Amino acid sequence: MNGGNDAGAPMRDFSRSLPMALLRAREAVMDRFRPSLRDFGVTEQQWRVLRALYDRGEVETGALARLCCLLTPSLSRILKHLEATGLVARRPAPSDQRRTLVAIAPAGRALLERRAPCSEAQYRAIEEAFGKERTAALYETLEDLRNALQNPESRPPNRDPESRPES
């Protein structure tokens, strides 16, 4: 059933939605990681924050948000929680009091090192199931897609039904 589709251009089949395809693939991957995240008592986003801080040391809040693909309001709440549970530490930047520097705390480091082998085992399973070369190629493709989309020219404006000029 595809009712009411006679007036305009034929509508794209729902299965050909790029956001949906990326979401479905991501869910399939996350299904492998969620059980152990749950066992260790951290959410996916909290893990991303700990993971980034473990690699990068002390980082500003804004930079951390970009690293973790989080919006700053979300990160703000996450850091409040992680600080309260002693997994990270915050301090104002000496040079600019607006900025906040975040670092992983010993308890956070310990948690991360306890879960890391479990996470790596899942990665090995995924690469075995999908193929190591194919996995590497997918990383490349996804990065290329990101680069192709982030250039602002060749992007037609999203037409606003309210404030639209007369075409």
Added chain:
Amino acid sequence: MNGGNDAGAPMRDFSRSLPMALLRAREAVMDRFRPSLRDFGVTEQQWRVLRALYDRGEVETGALARLCCLLTPSLSRILKHLEATGLVARRPAPSDQRRTLVAIAPAGRALLERRAPCSEAQYRAIEEAFGKERTAALYETLEDLRNALQNPESRPPNRDPESRPES
């Protein structure tokens, strides 16, 4: 800085996280669609529901959740909102009172048909920026990944730190 990494296997670089790579790519795509979703006053998830119902007609709640890649508690709230605003209609299934059938309402159909051309324009821009063949290949790859991961054998258990047998 990559401190405290001497004891075990070397930890994967944070940039080689498959969930992160899929998320970043998806965000890059969604950045193209979010403005018009906002203009039409629907969220991404509400749009997915309308889109699925437009294609499939009347669908059970559980099947709709799978179609839209939503968990049933989320869908339950979304449907409550969409029903209150007159975009969808619900009725109990005649044969099984446990099940609920959902269908798009005239107002929902109208909204969808108004936004569809805008959405299609963004799809054309994406395929132009990334390449039509390459986009098609990506759909294939993502579907293959999903199929590769959903088979349950060859998946090592996520070790639970509480109830772990002595190996």
Added chain:
DNA sequence: GCCAGACTATTAACATGTTAAGTAATATTG
């Protein structure tokens, strides 16, 4: 017909996604 067990949808509780508004510190301009 009755009941234990399985199934479907919803609600609850906590965490995050998203947009807008607010607050404090810094940079800029006249």
Added chain:
DNA sequence: CAATATTACTTAACATGTTAATAGTCTGGC
């Protein structure tokens, strides 16, 4: 230097993600 704009982060409000618990409903065995 004072008024203004900009920047970095936070808070607020609403919607969704995630897991667990709940409330009806159905099914099969008795």
